[in-house]
Amino acid sequence: MLQRTEGIVLKSNIFGEADLIVTHLTSDHGIIKTFAKSPRKTKSRFGSSLEPLTCSRISFWGKEDAALPRLTQSDIIHSFESIRTSLQCFLRASEIIELILRLTPERESCGKVYPLLISILRSIEKGCETGLQLVYYKLKILQISGYLPRLDGCGRCGGKGGSFFIAQGTVLCGRCSAGSGASFDVSPAVLNLYSNLLAWSISKVNRIRLSERQMKELTALVDDHVRYVTEAAPKTGEFRLPSTFKRASEKTFS
Ligand SMILES: [Zn+2]
Structure with missing residues (x-):
């Protein structure tokens, strides 16, 4: 047919x-x-x-x-x-495409991903000079796919926590973090930025200038999270991610 x-x-x-x-x-x-x-x-x-x-x-x-x-x-x-003729823009778009390929199931309606990709490509077409743009769009895709990392509080009890646990997809507090695997500390500045980031428009995101250290920290966090999610969530449908992932995504930025 x-x-x-x-x-x-x-x-x-x-x-x-x-x-x-x-x-x-x-x-x-x-x-x-x-x-x-x-x-x-x-x-x-x-x-x-x-x-x-x-x-x-x-x-x-x-x-x-x-x-x-x-x-x-x-x-x-x-x-x-114009994106294909600029190496920097094409590489940026390629990272987005790769993430979509890894997180989106085949032949299943995924209503929000398509319009998001259109708006991402239109934005990259206008310019791709700021690094925060890529992090922002990766987070948008993770959000739609249900794998947004949680940084606004402990993913188990909601309490205060400043260490991000890769295998849990969330920040955990000292009481809940025993045996939760590798973690790294997130600075208060990055925690604060993250809590606002997805509520902002892309034009605002493009105006934000982070220090090199903050940019490095945020990029490393998002990229480590993406690596973990895409390796742990192959498109076979056999997701074996901890439940904190889904809970984190439902609570944050919803
Ligand atoms: Zn806790």
Whole structure:
């Protein structure tokens, strides 16, 4: 059956001599992989529409449960070409895409991720000079996916705590932290920034200037958390993360 939707190309893999397997994030099917026949043979509009980050109106055909439906049409809505031509912007977008690929299930509607990615790409298109932008968007994706780290209080009792426990996804207080694995201290300045960050608009985030030390600390915390979450939560659906993760995400910034 023929289906139509809107999607952003997350990646394309060469298949055979001239064909591609294209991975889209779509507005109503979540992540979907399709087979595109010979787009590399000609410099067609169809071929250009399969460049990473391109947003298009797509049609694909296959049985409901077909592993790899065939991409029959792809009309560009917005190419985001300027991101692909700037190394710094492209690397930034690639980190976002990688995180979405790791946290978003295939063929499941994930309503909020698609509009978030569109707004992220539009923002990166305007400029990608500040480091806080990337951290901010990683947190937004973690928030939507239910894996936001909790820093506003102990993830078990709600009490005061200044040490972040990687394997728990949260800050824990001295009483609750026994046997909770590796942790590192978070400075009051970063705790304070974090409690405001996701409530701010991107234009405000872009105006904030952190000290090098604070930026390093926040980036390390978010990247360690992302590494732990993406390694512990493969897309098999077999999540084995501690319950503090979900509880933390529900409480913080909700
Ligand atoms: Zn506690």
